Structures are given as structure tokens and as C-alpha cells.
Amino acid sequence: MDNDLLDVVIAGGGPGGLNAALVLGRSLKKVILIDEAKPRNDVTLKSHGFLTRDGISPTVIREIAREQLKAYKNVTIIKDVIDDVERNNDLFIIKTRNGQTVISKKIIFATGMKDHLPVIPGLQSVYGKTVFHCPYCDGWERKNEPLALFSNGAALLPFVKLIFNWSKDLVVFTNGPALIEEEEKRQLAHHQINLIEAPISELQSNNGNLEKVILQNGEFFNRTGGFISSTGERQSSMIPARLGVPINDKNEYITSEHGQTNLKGLFIIGDAKNTFTSLIGAASQGYEAAVKINGDFAAENWEDGLK
Ligand SMILES: Cc1cc2nc3c(=O)[nH]c(=O)nc-3n(C[C@H](O)[C@H](O)[C@H](O)COP(=O)(O)OP(=O)(O)OC[C@H]3O[C@@H](n4cnc5c(N)ncnc54)[C@H](O)[C@@H]3O)c2cc1C
Incomplete structure (x- = not known):
């Protein structure tokens, strides 16, 4: 990682984070996606209901996405865990478990949920x-x-x-x-x-x-x-909660349209806001959040140019 100011850091490389990376990459944004690569659907062999991807392993979906993202040199994918995020003057200072620090103008949490199944032997x-x-x-x-x-x-x-x-x-x-x-x-x-x-x-x-x-x-x-009926799901990351994003009684982060939270520049998409979004639903939310973020950047850059 270099020390340049990033446009967007994406936490989590499931379908939500990967699709956001794709759309932001195509919008010429400088993006780092940081993924622990431990999704809750790792236990399953085949996933269904995603057109053109019916019956495919969820791991393969992530692999294809990562392969296609290689075309976008402005997008970097790192295997690491985001352990801490601080807000400073509308910037986000992101610290990882491997000791890296990056600074970003906006951040998307696509960190999903973790399941805690009831204790039933077998x-x-x-x-x-x-x-x-x-x-x-x-x-x-x-x-x-x-x-x-x-x-x-x-x-x-x-x-x-x-x-x-x-x-x-x-x-x-x-x-x-x-x-x-x-x-x-x-x-x-x-x-x-x-x-x-x-x-x-x-x-x-x-x-x-x-x-x-x-x-x-x-x-x-x-x-x-x-x-x-319940897999005992809990948030994978409590960082947004520590920063002040509210959580509802279903343990989901509360956001407004396009995943925008009550904190300017902090977005939450996928299972972290909808418990069981589905692959295509999470990917769709990644698309939407990326479009919103790029639109915000376009408006901000235009205004800056008028000063
Ligand atoms: C058993 C099972 C079967 C399923 N089958 C289907 C199916 O057939 N069809 C379907 O449409 N949906 C299915 N789903 C649901 C689907 O997998 C999820 O809705 C979808 O993956 C959510 O995507 P996401 O991007 O929000 O999160 P995830 O796919 O969960 O990805 C989150 C990523 O963020 C990473 N992460 C978490 N915290 C951090 C951190 N602090 N720093 C860095 N990285 C972090 C995780 O390790 C993970 O890689 C299934 C789910 C399960 C559990």
C-alpha cells in the first residue's frame, strides 16, 4: 500500500464489496478493497438464484470477480482485516491487522454477518x-x-x-x-x-x-x-457501531438510500444492512452505493472547480 489519499476503501470482498469495487474502478476512482476472505457462505458448495450463476460455488463467483477486477489498475485487493477506523476532518484513517494504515475520503462496509448456530450436536x-x-x-x-x-x-x-x-x-x-x-x-x-x-x-x-x-x-x-429459522447471525464488524452508526433489533446496520449512513462518506451494504441479502442483492447494493459515491465525487469536484 502507498500513502496516497484514496478515494474509497471497501471493507469486505463478498459480492457487495466486489461489485462496488468494479463500478468504482470503472469510474476511475482510486480504491483499495480489504478482505479477510471468511464469508459466512463458505460452508456451502453451490449457490442459487443469481442469473447466469445458478448452481455455481460462491467461492468461484468471488474468484471470477477478482480476476475481472485485475483489468482496473486503480483497484487494489488486499487480504487483511480492518481492525480500526477513525474519522478525522471528513477523512477515514483505516488500520489493518497486518499493521497497514491507509487514508480514504469515503469508506464502504460490506463486511457481512457471522453465523453462531445453536448448539445442537451434528x-x-x-x-x-x-x-x-x-x-x-x-x-x-x-x-x-x-x-x-x-x-x-x-x-x-x-x-x-x-x-x-x-x-x-x-x-x-x-x-x-x-x-x-x-x-x-x-x-x-x-x-x-x-x-x-x-x-x-x-x-x-x-x-x-x-x-x-x-x-x-x-x-x-x-x-x-x-x-x-435463525442462524444466530451477528455483525462481522462492529467498527461502524463504534463510529456511531445505529443497529436495529435484527442486528442490522441502519442506513438510508444507497447504503449511506448517518456519517457522511460512510456506506454500509449487503448482509451487514439486510441480514440475508442474497448474492445478487448484495451485488446490486454494491453497484448502487458505487454509483452514489461516484455521483457525490463528481458533484464535489465540479463545485471545487468553480472556487
Ligand atoms: C449457507 C449459506 C448459503 C447461501 N446460499 C445462497 C444462495 O444460494 N444464493 C444467494 O443468493 N445467497 C445465498 N446466501 C446468502 C449470501 O451468501 C449473502 O447474502 C451474501 O454473500 C452477502 O454478501 P456480502 O457481500 O454482504 O457479505 P459476504 O459475502 O458475507 O462477504 C463479507 C466479506 O467481508 C469480510 N470481512 C468481514 N469483516 C471484515 C473486516 N473487518 N475486514 C476485512 N474483511 C472483513 C468477510 O471475511 C467476507 O469475505 C447463502 C448464505 C449462507 C450462509
């Missing part, structure tokens, strides 16, 4: 392989299969209604007393959906393929896949 082995969170990403592959749903509380019934679109063969596991209304239990029973409140002992699987949900009382249910 869940880690199947999550992203045959048990998922997002039915739009992985529902089609599991259509009409015997599925396990892991959920409880207010999220349970809306989640069941959604997954019911892909399979009617559902068993819901609350892993302890079901915290739902009697009417909700009645509706599950009406649709012949088994509600299991007994604590889970373990998920038995073979090479990521779920086979059985085994209860502590020894009972078991043969299931070939499943969905979990």
Missing part, C-alpha cells in the same frame, strides 16, 4: 450441505423431501408456512417447550405437521447428508434435509 456437519436457512437459495433442491425444521417462538409459524411451499413432509423440532400459541399448534396439526418438543440429542449424518434427528429420549426421525 448441526455444523450438515449446515450448508443439507440443512439451510434460506429456502430461496436451497429450497428447490429439497423439494418434496422429508424435512426437519428447527425453530421456536414467533418465528416458527411464518417459517413453517414458507417451507411448506417446497415440501409438505415436515417435522418441526423446537428442542424444548414450544413457545407458540395453542392456535398455532392447531394449525400445524391441521396440516399434519408433527411438532416435537423433546430435546434433541444429535443430528446423524453421512458426509453432510442429514439422515436422522435423534432425541434425548431415544426416539428418532428419518429426515434427509432441513431448514433452520
